């Protein structure tokens with residue numbers, strides 16, 4: 263990744279990318295009731311948050327959330343949406359593909375009860391997320407899957423995972439659920455997805 267990628271994503275967000283996609287990830291909505299720890303405000307990090315449909319969903323339910331994205335334009339739009347709803351959200355502009363990427367700056371906001379990586383493929387980062395979770399914390403990940411089907415998502419297959427690839431990337435966590443196949447989004451559009459929920463041993 264590079265300045266060119268940052269510019270590309272910034273321009274997409276200036277052009278209104280994803281503004282209409284307000285629904286949270288169906289995977290997150292389904293699992294969230296089971297993920298919050300008891301007795302304290304839960305904490306989450308949303309990696310490659312974009313304008314924060316999932317960040318906002320978590321924050322509205324009382325989670326303290328840290329949003330990370332390469333696009334400062336997206337994070338600015340997220341900040342404005344959060345302010346409108348009086349939600350406090352930490353934001354870290356960061357290129358998660360800058361060489362040998364370190365997560366120290368993100369770890370400083372944690373450790374987290376939940377890390378989510380939704381519709382962004384970065385297997386090395388997924389492999390290292392156990393380090394920023396509390397014992398018993400969860401990882402919820404969803405990547406576009408390689409397919410011949412007519413679906414939404416990247417046309418460049420490099421930005422999709424092969425069958426089994428997302429599961430294989432997870433290290434040090436117990437995978438408690440996973441799925442690969444075609445999913446219909448709440449807006450009726452079809453996506454080919456690899457999804458998983460994993461838990462760090464307590």
Ligand SMILES: C[S@@+](CC[C@H](N)C(=O)[O-])C[C@H]1O[C@@H](n2cnc3c(N)ncnc32)[C@H](O)[C@@H]1O
Pocket residue numbers: 263267271280309310311312313314315316330331332333336356357358359360379380381382
């Ligand atoms: C398809 S969007 C998904 C956004 C959000 N997770 C969601 O589900 O709505 C992919 C996101 O990845 C971010 N992204 C792309 N490359 C990145 C990188 N190298 N580091 C951090 N974020 C990146 C983009 O800015 C964009 O917000």
